Amino acid sequence: MRKIWYLSVAALSLLVLVNLGQAQSLSLNGAGASFPYPVYSQWAHKYHELTGVKINYQSIGSGGGIAQIKAKTVDFGGTDEPLKPEDLAKSGLVQFPTVMGGVVPVLNVPGLESGKLKLDGSTLAAIFMGKINKWDDAAIKKLNPDLKLPSQAITVAHRTDGSGTTFIFTSYLAAVSPEFKEKVGAGKAVKWPAANSIGGKGNEGVAGQVKAVSGAIGYVEYAYAFQNKIPFAVLKNQAGKYVKPSIDTFQAAAANADWTKAPKGFSLMLNNQPGEQSWPIVGATYIMAYKDYPDANKGKAILKFFAWAYKHGADMAKNLHYVPLPDNVIKLVEAEWAKEVKSGGKPLWP
Amino acid sequence: MLKPAQTRGPEDLPAASLTAVKGRKVRTAVRGDQTFRWLTFFCSLLVPLVMLAIGLELLLSSWPAVKQFGWGFFFSQEWNPVLQEFGAASSIFGTLVSTLIAMFIAVPLSLAIALFLVELAPPRVSRTVGTLIELLAAVPSIIYGMWGLFVFAPFMARYVQPVLGETLGFLPLFQGPPLGIGMLTAGIILAFMVLPFISAITRDVFQLVPPVVKESAFGMGATTWEVTYKVTIPYGLVGIIGAVFLGLGRALGETMAVTFVIGNAHRISASLFAPGNTIASTLANEFSEATEPLYVSSLVALGLVLYLITYLVQVVSQMMLRRMYRAWSVGL
Numbered sequence: 001m002r003k004i005w006y007l008s009v010a011a012l013s014l015l016v017l018v019n020l021g022q023a024q025s026l027s028l029n030g031a032g033a034s035f036p037y038p039v040y041s042q043w044a045h046k047y048h049e050l051t052g053v054k055i056n057y058q059s060i061g062s063g064g065g066i067a068q069i070k071a072k073t074v075d076f077g078g079t080d081e082p083l084k085p086e087d088l089a090k091s092g093l094v095q096f097p098t099v100m101g102g103v104v105p106v107l108n109v110p111g112l113e114s115g116k117l118k119l120d121g122s123t124l125a126a127i128f129m130g131k132i133n134k135w136d137d138a139a140i141k142k143l144n145p146d147l148k149l150p151s152q153a154i155t156v157a158h159r160t161d162g163s164g165t166t167f168i169f170t171s172y173l174a175a176v177s178p179e180f181k182e183k184v185g186a187g188k189a190v191k192w193p194a195a196n197s198i199g200g201k202g203n204e205g206v207a208g209q210v211k212a213v214s215g216a217i218g219y220v221e222y223a224y225a226f227q228n229k230i231p232f233a234v235l236k237n238q239a240g241k242y243v244k245p246s247i248d249t250f251q252a253a254a255a256n257a258d259w260t261k262a263p264k265g266f267s268l269m270l271n272n273q274p275g276e277q278s279w280p281i282v283g284a285t286y287i288m289a290y291k292d293y294p295d296a297n298k299g300k301a302i303l304k305f306f307a308w309a310y311k312h313g314a315d316m317a318k319n320l321h322y323v324p325l326p327d328n329v330i331k332l333v334e335a336e337w338a339k340e341v342k343s344g345g346k347p348l349w350p
Numbered sequence: 351m352l353k354p355a356q357t358r359g360p361e362d363l364p365a366a367s368l369t370a371v372k373g374r375k376v377r378t379a380v381r382g383d384q385t386f387r388w389l390t391f392f393c394s395l396l397v398p399l400v401m402l403a404i405g406l407e408l409l410l411s412s413w414p415a416v417k418q419f420g421w422g423f424f425f426s427q428e429w430n431p432v433l434q435e436f437g438a439a440s441s442i443f444g445t446l447v448s449t450l451i452a453m454f455i456a457v458p459l460s461l462a463i464a465l466f467l468v469e470l471a472p473p474r475v476s477r478t479v480g481t482l483i484e485l486l487a488a489v490p491s492i493i494y495g496m497w498g499l500f501v502f503a504p505f506m507a508r509y510v511q512p513v514l515g516e517t518l519g520f521l522p523l524f525q526g527p528p529l530g531i532g533m534l535t536a537g538i539i540l541a542f543m544v545l546p547f548i549s550a551i552t553r554d555v556f557q558l559v560p561p562v563v564k565e566s567a568f569g570m571g572a573t574t575w576e577v578t579y580k581v582t583i584p585y586g587l588v589g590i591i592g593a594v595f596l597g598l599g600r601a602l603g604e605t606m607a608v609t610f611v612i613g614n615a616h617r618i619s620a621s622l623f624a625p626g627n628t629i630a631s632t633l634a635n636e637f638s639e640a641t642e643p644l645y646v647s648s649l650v651a652l653g654l655v656l657y658l659i660t661y662l663v664q665v666v667s668q669m670m671l672r673r674m675y676r677a678w679s680v681g682l
Contacts, residue, residue, distance in 0.1 A: 063639045064638060153527045155529060160614040160627075161636055162636060162640055162641070187432040189431040189639065189640075190432050191428075191429060191431070191616070192615075196527065198529065198615060199614030199615055199627075201614070208610075209531060212499055212530060212531065213507070213530060214507070
């Protein structure tokens, strides 16, 4: 009996010692959107190698991220659908974009190669509303006079889980089609009105369904379309030019957006930006942080990490098919930090 | 009912053991018995407590949705996260229909398999096939889902659904474009998934039929079919029903495989080719990104419905089993 007692005391003290040792290296916890998870985890890994600061990001979804940061169980949260300025003020949060991504219409039509089908916003909206339900519809033919289109039913593939991808895509359709705005609206999850529609979970789910169903059209993050080599359509942008989805056209859209006019929290829609090179469906993903950190070290470390990621993480982001923020936006974000993020009334940045 | 019975005191022990052991030993033995009794009692109490806690939590968290939509929640097909209008009808419908298709296919098939394995197959074949069926039960459901989406759904779209549409297309059940993904495919995949459970248990049940009973039927000049139909199946009926309900329970709650192939549309369609959804697939799809309180609450309410359906199935199966046991087992 006594032996067990001694042993457990020894084990306990060992545990305490180990914990004390670990407390030396800082560890930050975040949770939220799954879309930026690959790039966040790569940044965190690299940053840990360089500085020893450990950053844990759990990809539990934007909904979970918002709930967790409001419940104050994490040090920062991630979301794809930006919180509204009044919601940020109410919860004592600041919000800033980290990376951007493009959304791409992908299709599976027999005989149609990637990048050949041309669509404009209103036609795309009509297809996703089920108003255009055959591939040889007059509206599609008009945009593609030299393509041979089959007389096949269109199946619309969409996300069934709430997602930032859907939010960006529906925001675009709502912006270019008043009817879509009125009947469907924009959101992370919407009611898809097309009679012939199927849903998949996650980008991989939609990509899989587009591949499996002949005559299907869907929308996915660019990285999924690129990696899975699914045929995509080219889109007409605001300048009236047809553009292909690529990191360059996404970056053009972000650069042409007027970020100085963004509302608090940088919730700027990057869809349908001017410029001949701009891809029309682009959105950012966001980090939410507290305005007031009880632990100044933690608050400072979070800002330092993202500042490092802005400065040195652009190439890593590009390799994973994300679009890094333009420099002018980074300056705006850092100015916002200097103004808003504090600990006990003292600013944490720079 | 859960109250433990009174522990036996030392006076209940047989006289021989009392003289053999000294008083102190007896007492510790009794105390050990008592401790063990209470320990097991609390362990078994854990299950009803957890059940109760889950039920209560579901009820509490779904209350906002129930209050907002009332009974209409169960009958409305509307599912619009933008306007915050939710109804469970399409999910409940899809859950019941996909399960029905699965049982419709799996039950006769499993009975045939079990009969073949027990009555007709040579022992070596029976052993091999039996092991394979048990292996089928061990395949994770996500594998069924991926196989269903990438292999089985295109196969259905190319070969099965066009034929069904041409021959039985006059029925509304088999109309519409052959997508491959949809209610029918989900039902068939579900059938594959519950089949090993039903056939493995049914096989064991058939094996339990005493050879004497079967041999006497054969001795009276009955054919194999007659022995099967009049002796083996009635003898094992209680077990078969039990197996069917076990499969039913699994089919009702199956999530991943169904999510992959059902098409996930919040719609009630007459056609089995059309995409639909189930309660489990809706939860799997939408829970992680649901932000608005009413949305979350509606999803929890869906969970409550599934909880009640599975509970109801269990109660009905218990009642049926008891009644059948009385009716059939007498004399055998």
